[in-house]
Amino acid sequence: MSEHSQFTLLAKRRFLPYFLTQALGAFNDNLYKNALLLMIAFGGISSEENSALLTNLAAGIFILPFFLFSPIAGQIADKMEKSQLIRWVKGLELLIMSLAAVSVLAGNVWGLMALLFLMGLQSAIFGPVKFALLPQHLSRDELVGGNALVEMGTFIAILGGTICAGVLFDFSNSSQWIAASVVAFAVLGLLSSRFIPTAAANDPGLTINWNPFTEVVNTLKQAKQNRAVFLSIVAISWFWFIGASYLTQFPNFSKQYLGGSTQLVTLLLTLFSLGVAAGSLLCERLSGHKVELGIVPIGSIGMSVFGIDLWFAIDQLQVSDGMSAMAFLQASANWRLMMDIALVSAFGGLFVVPLQALIQQRSDDKNRAQIIAANNVLNALFMVASAALGIVLLALLELSIGDYFLVLALMNLAVAAYVYAQVPEFVLRFCIWILSHTMYRVSHKGLENIPEEGPAVLVCNHVSYVDALLIAGTYQRPIRFVMDKTIAQMPGLKTFFKYAKTIPICSPKADADMYETAFQRIKAELEAGELVCIFPEGKLTKDGDVDEFKKGIERIISETPVPVVPMALQGLWGSFFSHKDGHALTTKPKRFWSKVSLTAGAAVTPDSVTADGLRDKVLGLMQ
Template sequence: MSQHSQFELLKTKRFLPYFLTQALGAFNDNVYKNALLLFVAFGTFASMGDASEGGLDKNLINNLAAGLFILPFFIFSPLAGQLADKYEKSQLIRKIKLFEIVVMGLACVAIWSESIWGMILLLFAMGTQSAFFGPVKFSILPQNLKREELVGGNALVEMGTFLAILLGTIFAGYLVSATDVKVTVPIAIVVFAMLGYLVCRSIPKAEAPSPKLKINWNPVTELSGVWKSTLANRPVYLSIMAISWFWFIGSSYLTQFSSFTKDVLNGNPEVSTLLLALFSIGIALGSLLCERLSGRKIELGIVPIGSLGMSVFGIDLFFAVPDASATDIGAVDFIQNTENWRLMADLLLIAMFAGLFIVPLNALIQQRSNEEERAQVMAANNVFNALFMVVGAVFSIICLSVIELSIPEYFCVLAIMNLVVAGYIYSQLPEFVLRFCIWMLSHTMYRVKHQNLDNLPDEGAAVIVANHVSFVDALLIAGACRRPLRFVMDKPIYDSKGLNWFFRLAQTIPITSERRDPAAYQAAMDQVSEALSNGEVVCIFPEGRLTRDGEIDNFRRGIELILERNPVPVLPVALRGLWGSFFSHGNGKALASLPKRFWSKVDIFAGDLVGAERASAEYLESTIKGLRGDRA
């Protein structure tokens, strides 16, 4: 295993106990929930009776069970977020896991006494426990993991959660098929609850970020206040909306698997479990793929790839549904039939791209939310996730029962809607589109390696100064830096008809010479000053134009004027390996002929951070020449 593999986290005390606690909790929840649904479906206890004879209505019970489990997320998540910010998190997790043991103990009593209504009501208690655990489990990650481990940690959590759901569902079926469910199920749920508590005792301390927080017991006003704060942080707000949309899509697929299997594929419950397995494995694969594709940083460029893949294979799923002739098909027969392979591949790939979609978004929320209210933001995220799942359930009823779409048609509608929603989100947050373009460029035409970019401050204003070799210098620097950048660009290029929309999307600052257009020049300098005053990072190319001979030209005094107004630190950056590429003037005029080089090695070297008082144009030019060396 590579030294930098995300699986290395599973060897650390700061992650493994947390990972096992989360996975065991998800596993146990699904053992109990699915065992209960199977009790109802098969009339395991005599007290259940038959719906036609005045007994339990199975559809009513299924919907009631789902509602009771999700209701606590609306009621208790705001309080849970406050508690997770106010108190030390490892101790809070232990108390929550002790509560799980109590709930499972009561569930044992309900099962032994064959009290189906007691079992159903305990789903509310389970949902309450999950609602209190949710904000803690996500807000603790940035405290116990390094910045470069955040994507890998979230990927492992998503993988563990969905595989735990799958295994819990399968294990519940196994237990219910046993000879005495009044023994097997109670023993299992209590044992796994106790095991989860024992594991969580090894979770290291995570100090309270806001110990003086005054608890607001009103969930409505608390959620409203947090949401107003979140709206001001647009990337976090839109990421919450995107994650909630994921749960709208995901829950819509998962809840239809049983009906899809029975009514469309003519399969038995084994096939429904197979579909769940494919979906869970796909999520796990996509989640694990995130770290490799993102280079161990939060790479928003793969989020559009994830949403596009979900829609492409979601639409193809509609066309992949075979004409089923046989009935009561088992999983083995279903797999052996080659006509089903395309459908299985589509389902696996939908889930895999969903994993690519959700992991960077979770990591972004954790990184960019205010540390003192991070858990409260995660709690708001949980509320909206639950809300979108409820809306998804209502939408499925409308589509399948009122409009009377078939399930394959419903899946196709979801895929098309996903394109529309994703397009809206990306139009509102251009950083996603920009990072996507950067990611595609740096994974097709160039292999980018960088050094010392960690010298860029994590917070606060700074200026990046670099030599100018090609038309894609800005994109490559932006792709290598962990913080969003504002670039200063030549105004005639900015005004290009075909590309102006993209430059505006990227919030580029157009500039021209003061002699040519004094007003435009002053407007650009004002924008730079405003960006720096707001704590942003601005990148400029002091040569003012692309190099014509591969050498670094004289730096102009614009950088000195910028620092006079905003004396912020400067990071000198040297580019090398771009001279002679398609986007440079190395082989004549740039962009004038077909590209001849692909997968070219490009180096980005950063120097030490330079104080504003030392950062003259001459000094920065000399520093960058030294960083670049002889290779252009």
């Protein structure tokens, strides 16, 4: 896998037009929505008595189509060629915005509210096709970087559209400026969509269920079929719950704690949006161009740590009534608060991007857009729930906003713990990621020899107690490891090996039943299309050399003929977990940090597999 920057995607036609189209859409959505809210509150198109009602009604009207029409939109996106569908959606946006321009100029508040519903409908249709298209235009090692850029572009577009609405509203001829702008950005989005390359339909023969209520149920049922995907959707929805909770409270937070300046509301929004963008972009660097679930727990931990610190930072604020953004920035006592807000959102970016990529990668090709539609439905539901929680805690229980932020941070820990308990893969990958980025620096080559789909056996030399963890950390597919029961059941590592579905084995003399059970499990895993890794030496090396390969590999292949990929680990001899100068873990380590390399050779066909031949190939990879 060659090293590359995610920003190189912005120079490719298969990504740039799509990126611009979705960013312009998010910008225009927020320009129109926030311009409408400002017109309701300050523009004189509604009475003071009903402005609060209309403001809350507008928020509900925009999100309602995501509940009703996302499942239908997911079916349409799976059935149709995606680039053409996007162009139709952007054409619909231009029509809606042209009508909106007329309503803005006429000051027709109910016309604007109806068109806001249609904009929500247009966004609901665009959502599934937007993310379902990515896996078709990007390779596996580009998927995380592409999602990171989309997440960055979305939040910067949301910020830009919100700020633009405020700037245009302050112009003397604000109605004309707003009307012209929403149409202009819709035109730009339509033009950019014309350059999106073709993306074939996932399931052209799909029969669409046009009943939005029954299809919501069907869509959620489909998502639940893959537990890891469904809980990833729940985790993404929780991210939007947290984000919506913070963003909704920033105006009142500024009023109660920061002197009430509208400039500071914009500053907080900017910090939050740029934080998500930065965290999203950092994902590719930390994940090594692959869907790395190990950084998801890092994201959730960071969100809570800095959310809790935000509560403490409030007591140190140095503010005055009507304080400008520049004056706030110049007071060093306020830097901690700003840092906390930026880091809460940055770790949120680390949290959500790998989950988005996982859903796209692990969803079935035929119904990927429908799974993404289920994600959109739950996202909307969680955002509504965040508003309800805010009402209960802030209005009914009269909690302060600072205490409310603390509650969010603590709730985040509880939700994260639940998700990780249900899908231990997150915790396992987290431990692997920490190990491979602290004690060991792992480089690899030849991993393209390992099949991306279907069964295969991986054979590797055995140097240390962490060989399996390091191998698992270098390759994206789950691997079932066969290892000596004394290693698989070691205190401290036993839990991780259990989560990884390790297959313990021992000599037939020690335990004949376990020996036979191991071979039965290996056969079952291979027949299920999984990767199985064995260490044919049967034990850790005691002298650093590769020992004789046992004949068990020949039995495995004779019972289940599959390709065998030889691999070689180097750089672990002498580390704390190896047997150099004594038993591993019992002697003073020579070093705690090692450069480790993993090399995979060309696959050996089943009819050519011998234990001695595989040992020779492993030795050859170490030359």
